[in-house]
Structures are given as structure tokens and as C-alpha cells.
Amino acid sequence: xxxxxxxxxxxxxxxxxxxxxxxxxxxxxxxxxxxxxxxxxxxxxxxxxxxxxxxxxxxxxxxxxxxxxxxxxxxxxxxxxxxxxxxxxxxxxxxxxxxxxxxxxxxxxxxxxxxxxxxxxxxxxxxxxxxxxxxxxxxxxxxxxxxxxxxxxxxxxxxxxxxxxxxxxxxxxxxxxxxxxxxxxxxxxxxxxxxxxxxxxxxxxxxxxxxxxxxxxxxxxxxxxxxxxxxxxxxxxxxxxxxxxxxxxxxxxxxxxxxxxxxxxxxxxxxxxxxxxxxxxxxxxxxxxxxxxxxxxxxxxxxxxxxxxxxxxxxxxxxxxxxxxxxxxxxxxxxxxxxxxxxxxxxxxxxxxxxxxxxxxxxxxxxxxxxxxxxxxxxxxxxxxxxxxxxxxxxxxxxxxxxxxxxxxxxxxxxxxxxxxxxxxxxxxxxxxxxxxxxxxxxxx
Amino acid sequence: xxxxxxxxxxxxxxxxxxxxxxxxxxxxxxxxxxxxxxxxxxxxxxxxxxxxxxxxxxxxxxxxxxxxxxxxxxxxxxxxxxxxxxxxxxxxxxxxxxxxxxxxxxxxxxxxxxxxxxxxxxxxxxxxxxxxxxxxxxxxxxxxxxxxxxxxxxxxxxxxxxxxxxxxxxxxxxxxxxxxxxxxxxxxxxxxxxxxxxxxxxxxxxxxxxxxxxxxxxxxxxxxxxxxxxxxxxxxxxxxxxxxxxxxxxxxxxxxxxxxxxxxxx
Numbered sequence: 001x002x003x004x005x006x007x008x009x010x011x012x013x014x015x016x017x018x019x020x021x022x023x024x025x026x027x028x029x030x031x032x033x034x035x036x037x038x039x040x041x042x043x044x045x046x047x048x049x050x051x052x053x054x055x056x057x058x059x060x061x062x063x064x065x066x067x068x069x070x071x072x073x074x075x076x077x078x079x080x081x082x083x084x085x086x087x088x089x090x091x092x093x094x095x096x097x098x099x100x101x102x103x104x105x106x107x108x109x110x111x112x113x114x115x116x117x118x119x120x121x122x123x124x125x126x127x128x129x130x131x132x133x134x135x136x137x138x139x140x141x142x143x144x145x146x147x148x149x150x151x152x153x154x155x156x157x158x159x160x161x162x163x164x165x166x167x168x169x170x171x172x173x174x175x176x177x178x179x180x181x182x183x184x185x186x187x188x189x190x191x192x193x194x195x196x197x198x199x200x201x202x203x204x205x206x207x208x209x210x211x212x213x214x215x216x217x218x219x220x221x222x223x224x225x226x227x228x229x230x231x232x233x234x235x236x237x238x239x240x241x242x243x244x245x246x247x248x249x250x251x252x253x254x255x256x257x258x259x260x261x262x263x264x265x266x267x268x269x270x271x272x273x274x275x276x277x278x279x280x281x282x283x284x285x286x287x288x289x290x291x292x293x294x295x296x297x298x299x300x301x302x303x304x305x306x307x308x309x310x311x312x313x314x315x316x317x318x319x320x321x322x323x324x325x326x327x328x329x330x331x332x333x334x335x336x337x338x339x340x341x342x343x344x345x346x347x348x349x350x351x352x353x354x355x356x357x358x359x360x361x362x363x364x365x366x367x368x369x370x371x372x373x374x375x376x377x378x379x380x381x382x383x384x385x386x387x388x389x390x391x392x393x394x395x396x397x398x399x400x401x402x403x404x405x406x407x408x409x410x411x412x413x414x415x416x417x418x419x420x421x422x423x424x425x426x427x428x429x430x431x432x433x434x435x436x437x438x439x440x441x442x443x444x445x
Numbered sequence: 446x447x448x449x450x451x452x453x454x455x456x457x458x459x460x461x462x463x464x465x466x467x468x469x470x471x472x473x474x475x476x477x478x479x480x481x482x483x484x485x486x487x488x489x490x491x492x493x494x495x496x497x498x499x500x501x502x503x504x505x506x507x508x509x510x511x512x513x514x515x516x517x518x519x520x521x522x523x524x525x526x527x528x529x530x531x532x533x534x535x536x537x538x539x540x541x542x543x544x545x546x547x548x549x550x551x552x553x554x555x556x557x558x559x560x561x562x563x564x565x566x567x568x569x570x571x572x573x574x575x576x577x578x579x580x581x582x583x584x585x586x587x588x589x590x591x592x593x594x595x596x597x598x599x600x601x602x603x604x605x606x607x608x609x610x611x612x613x614x615x616x617x618x619x620x621x622x623x624x625x626x627x628x629x630x631x632x633x634x635x636x637x638x639x640x641x642x643x644x645x646x647x648x649x650x651x652x653x654x655x656x657x658x659x660x661x662x663x664x665x666x667x668x669x670x671x672x673x674x675x676x677x678x679x680x681x682x683x684x685x686x687x688x689x690x691x692x693x694x695x696x697x698x699x700x701x702x703x704x705x706x707x708x709x710x711x
Binding site: 048052053054055056057058059060061080082083084085086087089092093096099100102163165219273274278291293294297323362 | 495498499500558559562563566571644645648649652653661664665666667668669670671675676678679
């Protein structure tokens, strides 16, 4: 009895494995056939397009729609969108493909991966394609300048902004009213921020029931660069120089320490990125620094009235930009490069950029997107979305250097060791500067 | 003393079960944290629906099932033969080869992604289920635990089978395999749960929906660095991914536990 049962199970598994293998054979056959067709019908182009999803939802549907709409307009070009995890996974997959001489045709990767990709000789400058395109200059100049900053290197444009964001200040209007602050007047300076956060912090004996402000520090020091920009610093330049050991950086660190230790209006130590919006929605934090990508999430889930404001200024307003850009890869045919360029232009057209912004919460990357009817309607019903766009006037680039991962890690661990009290700001940053200099030395020839 | 033991056992059980309960609660409640409650509350299938429609989960279930069973089946063959060789046969360099196998346990799988990728490219197995499976067809840990089990089986059993004229493969099939059943079961648990949850390797070598496993579907909802965590859909997706495994465990619970007891007693 046992034997015959086992026999059937084994047979079943064998069949499953065989069917699994045979299916892959089929798909190979299909691809062979379609390439036969290519040569007959001339110039049928297929593009592989890697994209990450970073907003925790079925965004893949929207991307697939953009791809199929494009094919409808350009029947000879077929786009194969491939979901590739988050930005890190997408980068690993892309790098592995490049090492295997099997690169994708185009991909959305972090804007700050520019130098890493350049060092691998993996991408082509968009200028090559813009030369043959009469409308290209007009097209590129329509992008919001702050978003293009991470695209430029060696006087060339290497990537086209797609899903971009910037941090803003979210504040709980009802909490403002409760403590006698004007809900239409969010903090404008660091002093306001300290002042307001003191009023907004609610304690029950020793337990904090609501923090005045919450600035996440668990991921890379993205928001941190905002504080440096607000203090008149620049943090990094040209991909090979960093300025960690500067007064602006020190001021930024001191503000974090003051909020946590002197005024006790922010939790001590490293604050988690992912749970910060949840804390805001649950009313455990009255003001938070977070990405505009979170706007839709907070709008849908907060059962109180909330406002969105510029990040408070120190010497001036300032915020980094973040997010992903389109890249086109080296080692693919000219026709494919042209086709990829056409697709990028299609996916970033004013209407698409506007709709993409409404669907995802990213900021529309082009000025003309704000002229479209859908966008105007959206902003009317949801004026908070406009704040981030207006703040871009003061925005700078996100930190991006050669060996970006390593340099970011150096800054991050120095930053966090200051927050947890392991190191003093001055010595931590001095050390970080030395380490980063060592990493960047080879690129400064 | 006995009460203390019971107490600790219950305490640990509760600690282990909390995340699971939390996931289930979150899965079936609306995506609004303020209305979240332990009992009562609004029960809804909305999250499951969102997730199910967000990615081709039916296809992913099938793929994961094929990949996991395919790997396990081939592993059973390879580890049984290899374990027998290391346990009972004498050949040149046996100990050194066994040592090399053991060293392989210590190499993290992620390090091998790039070289494995290049080999699969040369075999044109990129973007196939077979490509996902092939690097895992042999298992060092499986060979190791099975060899230990085989060594503990009395040699007299094999001798008497030989006297009756049994061939080598029949000896393995009729003497060793039945006696090592608990070990096979324990190993299946390790193998299935590992490959069920594997994400990065399949993501890197496959691109088409036809070949990608469940974890890729989960990632669409779980990776939300740009917005912060959205617990309801993350929980729903997690629930859908782990549900078959949890269900299987409940059904075969008795066998699993008794198998571990057997291997323990021996």
C-alpha cells in the first residue's frame, strides 16, 4: 500500500518537473519564432525595461499600461516591463546582467547611482540621442531644474527624471489648534520648529504620549542633507568631493541632538523610517519629516486634518530631491537606443507625468505637467500636493558620488553614532571625512 | 519546577505566535490603523482582494510549487546516493571530498549569484524555472545529516540484504531509505521552507511572469521605502504567501513532530 502511494507521488513530481521544463522550452521556441518574424517584417523592436516599485502597491499595473499604450502608438516597438523588487534589487539585477554582457535596454534606477553606472561603462549619455532629435532641448528644459541636478556629470545628461520626490514637513492641524498654535502657520525656521515642538509634546508623567516632531534617521542620510542645505552647506560636489567636516553639517547634527536631548521633543537615538508615517497617522507624533511619496498614504489614512509645509529654514530653505530616473544602457543596438529614447519621452510626457504623480504621490517632473487639466483639478481638491512642487525652487541634489554606496554608508554610520551618543559630532564627522576622502581619492586625478 | 517549565513553554509559544496572529488580524481588517482591534472590529476581505488583483498570484503559486517540489525531488536522489557513498563506501579521497562538501555549507548563497548567473547564461537557462532550480539540486546540509543517519543504521541489515542477493540500489531503496524516513522529512522541511521563501536569486535570473515565484508578488507590496509601511496590504500579501505552508504544517503536524522525536531517540 505504502509503496504504491509513494510511487504515484514520485510519478506526479516527475510529471510536474517535466512539465515545468517543457514550458520553458516552449517559451524559447516562441522567442526564436518572433525573431524570425523580425527579419521578415523588418525593424520590429523589443525592449526590456526594468523598474522597481517603492510605494508598496500594485504600481506594476500602471507601468504595464504605459508600456502597452506606447506599443499602440508605435506598433513596431514592444516594451517588456520587468518588475525587479526595490531599488537595491533592481541595481543588483542590472549589475549582474551587465557583468554577464546581457544588459537590459532601459531601466529606472536611483538618480544617485549615476556615478556607479558610469564607472561600469554601463550607460550612455542622453546627449547622443538628443543630437538627432529636434525637440530634445525643449523637452529637457521643461523638467524642473532641481530634478535634473542628479542627471548631470561631465557636462552631459545621463538620465531622465521619472519617479521623484522630496521631503516635506507634515503637521497635524488638530494638534496645532489644541495647543493654541495657528494651524495655517507651520514652523518656518529651526527656532519655530523647536518652539512648536515643545508646545506639541504631550507627556503623561514620564511617558511621552505625543512627540512634538519626528525626523527619521534609519535609512540613508537623505533627509539629513536637507538640514545641511538649510544651513548653507552643499555636502557633496561633482561626485568626487564631500564636505562632511563643515560647520553646516555640525549645525545640522546639533539640531537633532538638541531636539532629542535638550528640549526632549523628539525620541532619542535612531528613528525608524518606515514607521514614522504610521506614528503620525496614529497621532503619536505631531510633526514629521517625510517624503512626498507618503502624501497619498497619509491622506487616505489620517482621520484628522493635516497640513504640508516647506522644511523649516536655518539660513535658507532647502531640501534634497530623491527617487529614480530612466537610464539607457551601453551595448544595445542603435535602433534600440532610439526606441528607448522614444519610450522615455512617452512615459514622461506632460499628461503621463501628471497622471503618474496623481496615482503614486511622486512629484510630476515637468513644468508643463502642472498646466494640464487633470493636474489643475487634482491640486484644487488637494492643495497640499502643491507645496512640495513649490519647495523645489530651493531644492538641491541628493548626495551622489563615485562608490556611492560606500560613501553613503560612511556618512550614515557617523550620523547614527552621533545620534546614539557614541561619538561627538566633531570627531565623528572628521573621521567620516577622512574615510570618505580615502574612498574618493582615486577619482580626483 | 514542572510548573516553571510549563510556564516557560507557554511563554515562548505565545512570543512565537504573536507575529502570526498580528498578520492574520491585519489581513482581515480595513487599512486604517485607528479602527484596528483585537476582537470584534470590521472584518473584510478587501486587502486580500487588492493583493490578489495586484499581481498574478495564481501563476506565482503554481511556479513556486513546481520549483519547490522539483528541487526537493532531485535533492532526494542526489543526497541519498551521496550520503550512502560517504557513509558506507570506501574510495580514494573520501574524507577530503566530504570536507569540501562541508565547507560548502559555510558559503553564503548570495556570493554565488554572479558566477551561477554566468553559467546559466552559457547554458541559456536564464529566465527558466530549471535555471532557478539547478544550483540547488545538490545540498551539502542534506548530504551531511543523511550521512549521519545512514551511519547509525546497523551494517548487519545491509549484509543480510546482500546475502539475499540484493543489488546496491535495492539495498539503498529498501533498507536505508525507509529507516531514514524521519531524516528525509526533517530535510524536506528545511528545503521547502528555504526555497519557498527564496527571493533574490529567482528575481535576478528570471524576468517573465511565467517563471517567477510567490515572493516576487509579495515584494510588490512589502517594498515600500518611498511611502513607509502599509501594514494591511503587507500583511495580506504575507498571509497569502505563508498560508499554504502553515496549512501544510497543521495537517502534517503529527508526522513532523513524531519524525523529530524518532530521530531524537535514535
